[in-house]
Amino acid sequence: xxxxxxxxxxxxxxxxxxxxxxxxxxxxxxxxxxxxxxxxxxxxxxxxxxxxxxxxxxxxxxxxxxxxxxxxxxxxxxxxxxxxxxxxxxxxxxxxxxxxxxxxxxxxxxxxxxxxxxxxxxxxxxxxxxxxxxxxxxxxxxxxxxxxxxxxxxxxxxxxxxxxxxxxxxxxxxxxxxxxxxxxxxxxxxxxxxxxxxxxxxxxxxxxx
Amino acid sequence: xxxxxxxxxxxxxxxxxxxxxxxxxxxxxxxxxxxxxxxxxxxxxxxxxxxxxxxxxxxxxxxxxxxxxxxxxxxxxxxxxxxxxxxxxxxxxxxxxxxxxxxxxxxxxxxxxxxxxxxxxxxxxxxxxxxxxxxxxxxxxxxxxxxxxxxxxxxxxxxxxxxxxxxxxxxxxxxxxxxxxxxxxxxxxxxxxxxxxxxxxxxxxxxxx
Amino acid sequence: xxxxxxxxxxxxxxxxxxxxxxxxxxxxxxxxxxxxxxxxxxxxxxxxxxxxxxxxxxxxxxxxxxxxxxxxxxxxxxxxxxxxxxxxxxxxxxxxxxxxxxxxxxxxxxxxxxxxxxxxxxxxxxxxxxxxxxxxxxxxxxxxxxxxxxxxxxxxxxxxxxxxxxxxxxxxxxxxxxxxxxxxxxxxxxxxxxxxxxxxxxxxxxxxx
Numbered sequence: 370x371x372x373x374x375x376x377x378x379x380x381x382x383x384x385x386x387x388x389x390x391x392x393x394x395x396x397x398x399x400x401x402x403x404x405x406x407x408x409x410x411x412x413x414x415x416x417x418x419x420x421x422x423x424x425x426x427x428x429x430x431x432x433x434x435x436x437x438x439x440x441x442x443x444x445x446x447x448x449x450x451x452x453x454x455x456x457x458x459x460x461x462x463x464x465x466x467x468x469x470x471x472x473x474x475x476x477x478x479x480x481x482x483x484x485x486x487x488x489x490x491x492x493x494x495x496x497x498x499x500x501x502x503x504x505x506x507x508x509x510x511x512x513x514x515x516x517x518x519x520x521x522x523x524x525x526x527x528x529x530x531x532x533x534x535x536x537x538x539x540x541x542x543x544x545x546x547x548x549x550x551x552x553x554x555x556x557x558x559x560x561x562x563x564x565x566x567x568x569x570x571x572x573x574x575x576x577x578x
Numbered sequence: 579x580x581x582x583x584x585x586x587x588x589x590x591x592x593x594x595x596x597x598x599x600x601x602x603x604x605x606x607x608x609x610x611x612x613x614x615x616x617x618x619x620x621x622x623x624x625x626x627x628x629x630x631x632x633x634x635x636x637x638x639x640x641x642x643x644x645x646x647x648x649x650x651x652x653x654x655x656x657x658x659x660x661x662x663x664x665x666x667x668x669x670x671x672x673x674x675x676x677x678x679x680x681x682x683x684x685x686x687x688x689x690x691x692x693x694x695x696x697x698x699x700x701x702x703x704x705x706x707x708x709x710x711x712x713x714x715x716x717x718x719x720x721x722x723x724x725x726x727x728x729x730x731x732x733x734x735x736x737x738x739x740x741x742x743x744x745x746x747x748x749x750x751x752x753x754x755x756x757x758x759x760x761x762x763x764x765x766x767x768x769x770x771x772x773x774x775x776x777x778x779x780x781x782x783x784x785x786x787x
Numbered sequence: 788x789x790x791x792x793x794x795x796x797x798x799x800x801x802x803x804x805x806x807x808x809x810x811x812x813x814x815x816x817x818x819x820x821x822x823x824x825x826x827x828x829x830x831x832x833x834x835x836x837x838x839x840x841x842x843x844x845x846x847x848x849x850x851x852x853x854x855x856x857x858x859x860x861x862x863x864x865x866x867x868x869x870x871x872x873x874x875x876x877x878x879x880x881x882x883x884x885x886x887x888x889x890x891x892x893x894x895x896x897x898x899x900x901x902x903x904x905x906x907x908x909x910x911x912x913x914x915x916x917x918x919x920x921x922x923x924x925x926x927x928x929x930x931x932x933x934x935x936x937x938x939x940x941x942x943x944x945x946x947x948x949x950x951x952x953x954x955x956x957x958x959x960x961x962x963x964x965x966x967x968x969x970x971x972x973x974x975x976x977x978x979x980x981x982x983x984x985x986x987x988x989x990x991x992x993x994x995x996x
Contacts, residue, residue: 392780393782393784395726395780395782396780396781396782397782397783398722398726398727399727399779399780399781400722400726400727400779400780401726401727401776401777401778401779401780402777402778402779402780403725403726403731403732403733403777404723404725404726404727405780407725407726407732408726418632422631422632422840423836423840423847423850424845424846424850425634425843425845425846425847427633427634428633428634429632429634432632432633432695432699435696435697435698435699435702436698438698438699438702439698449780452780452782455782455784456784486850487853488853489853489854489856489857490850490853490856493853493856504927508717508926508927508929509713509717509722509723509726510722511717511720511721511722511929512929513816513818513927513928513929514822514927516821516822516825517813517816517818517819517821517822517825517826517927518816518817518818518819518822522821523821523825524821567819568819568820568821569819569820570817570818570819570820571810571813571814571817571818571819571820571823571867571870572814572817573811573813573814573815573870573873574815575811575873575874601989602991602993604935604989604991605989605990605991606991606992607931607935607936608936608988608989608990609931609935609936609988609989610935610936610985610986610987610988610989611986611987611988611989612934612935612940612941612942612986613932613934613935613936614989616934616935616941617935627841631840631841634843636842636843637842637843638841638843641841641842641904641908644905644906644907644908644911645907647907647911648907658989661989661991664991664993665993717926718922718926718931718932718935719931720926720929720930720931
């Protein structure tokens with residue numbers, strides 16, 4: 370298995386994991402089965418879709434590979450059957466969610482690099498791919514996106530991108546750099562979860578209007 | 579009047595009906611007249627717009643036919659004048675909303691078929707065209723989308739698409755199949771409204787975070 | 788300094804002002820620093836991005852000029868340091884926000900005119916550019932968009948576009964017309980703020996469903 374194959378397999382694992390955690394969010398809001406399947410697909414595939422729409426890159430991944438729609442919708446529905454086991458799998462899903470974040474980030478960077486985008490846009494493409502799915506999930510649940518309020522989620526994406534781009538700039542082999550960037554991002558995310566690290570909050574109480 | 583003309587006329591009826599029901603949603607949240615017109619246009623034209631943006635198909639319908647913006651914004655504003663009559667027209671609007679759902683679905687399928695999309699994407703294009711307008715309306719009202727919580731809305735769209743695609747695959751004449759698919763979808767939606775059919779809900783009470 | 792340069796400088800002032808007011812909205816919801824930077828960039832650059840995505844125009848402005856991402860994210864973060872001064876700058880920011888609205892509107896009109904769009908789409912492009920950033924900000928804060936509920940915001944955008952298009956149609960010099968349109972729109976917005984002008988509201992209390 371070469372690194373490109375590994376990334377593809379991790380991508381499939383990641384979209385399944387994202388769809389399943391979105392299904393739990395749907396269940397907490399008592400959505401019906403259709404809502405569960407839709408929220409799962411939108412969360413898992415939304416980040417890459419928004420990235421491609423903003424970059425004007427067509428076809429979108431799920432338009433080219435319609436099986437991604439079936440995989441993510443199916444994974445979300447399977448979560449309903451597995452609901453009683455899910456609390457015991459909490460740590461597994463937090464781990465897979467972290468894997469998804471770094472894999473999505475690296476894939477997003479690669480898309481922008483292939484389009485000859487400047488560094489800032491490569492990092493932005495990684496962050497959009499990694500984080501926007503969860504933002505759409507929270508917007509569709511009428512919540513303020515978790516990304517804006519908690520955890521090092523976006524920060525992990527930026528660090529992963531910086532290690533990936535920096536390592537390539539320094540001339541290290543591509544595959545080694547890619548795997549290292551994902552490992553560093555994953556470690557940072559797991560440490561943040563373990564020790565409750567978060568960004569400082571901005572608290573402003575005056576009303577402008 | 580040939581079937582293509584019928585579909586176009588039903589499309590115009592449908593965007594007017596969607597704009598007017600969106601105007602009532604705006605009135606329930608005490609939006610101002612500008613908000614009423616904007617919410618009406620976005621709800622009526624949003625499904626087709628999102629479909630075309632995701633498929634990379636330009637120009638969007640309202641960019642090509644700017645009159646659609648005026649028709650939907652105008653219909654939403656007219657609703658303000660007709661507000662006292664609206665409660666008596668409740669059944670009429672539920673019927674027109676159901677017509678809109680199946681007409682939007684068939685139009686969305688046709689757009690994807692014309693782009694040589696695979697079956698799963700044709701069904702997705704129908705569902706996006708039929709359902710996303712209402713999702714945008716609910717998001718702009720800061721509500722969890724009704725689509726995710728109630729009724730057979732998305733299911734009716736999928737059934738309509740399946741009858742439409744299946745009938746064509748079996749070699750029946752196109753126009754007959756199209757009208758039959760719309761009739762089946764409309765009947766299913768009206769029966770669901772009449773008998774309160776809905777999809778089962780997924781209720782999950784554990785917190786993952 | 789010619790008028791095109793003036794518009795560009797006003798554009799930069801406007802995206803900074805929009806990012807800073809979005810940062811205050813983020814602080815009112817106790818978002819973290821990452822959320823502040825993201826909400827600032829999305830609010831300041833979202834209107835132009837949605838316009839370009841809907842019109843199928845690529846690359847987006849911030850993809851072509853990645854410095855816009857750094858400027859807006861940086862301005863939002865700088866707001867955290869300046870938070871204690873912000874209440875005293877309330878009037879300054881309301882003024883800069885009004886400048887932003889008319890500048891964004893004129894820029895949006897020019898984009899659509901360059902694409903040979905019909906008048907209705909030119910006005911819509913101006914309104915989307917001027918108003919959608921704030922709508923995205925409110926949606927990401929899980930609020931009903933202020934645009935739909937209050938103030939003459941969208942109306943100011945339409946009036947600015949009408950003066951701009953009307954003046955050109957009447958054969959006045961382009962730069963004079965552009966500056967006049969911005970001055971009329973700015974005056975209308977400031978008068979609306981001063982005297983509390985707003986559009987009438989539509990209040991509807993019957994439930995359709």
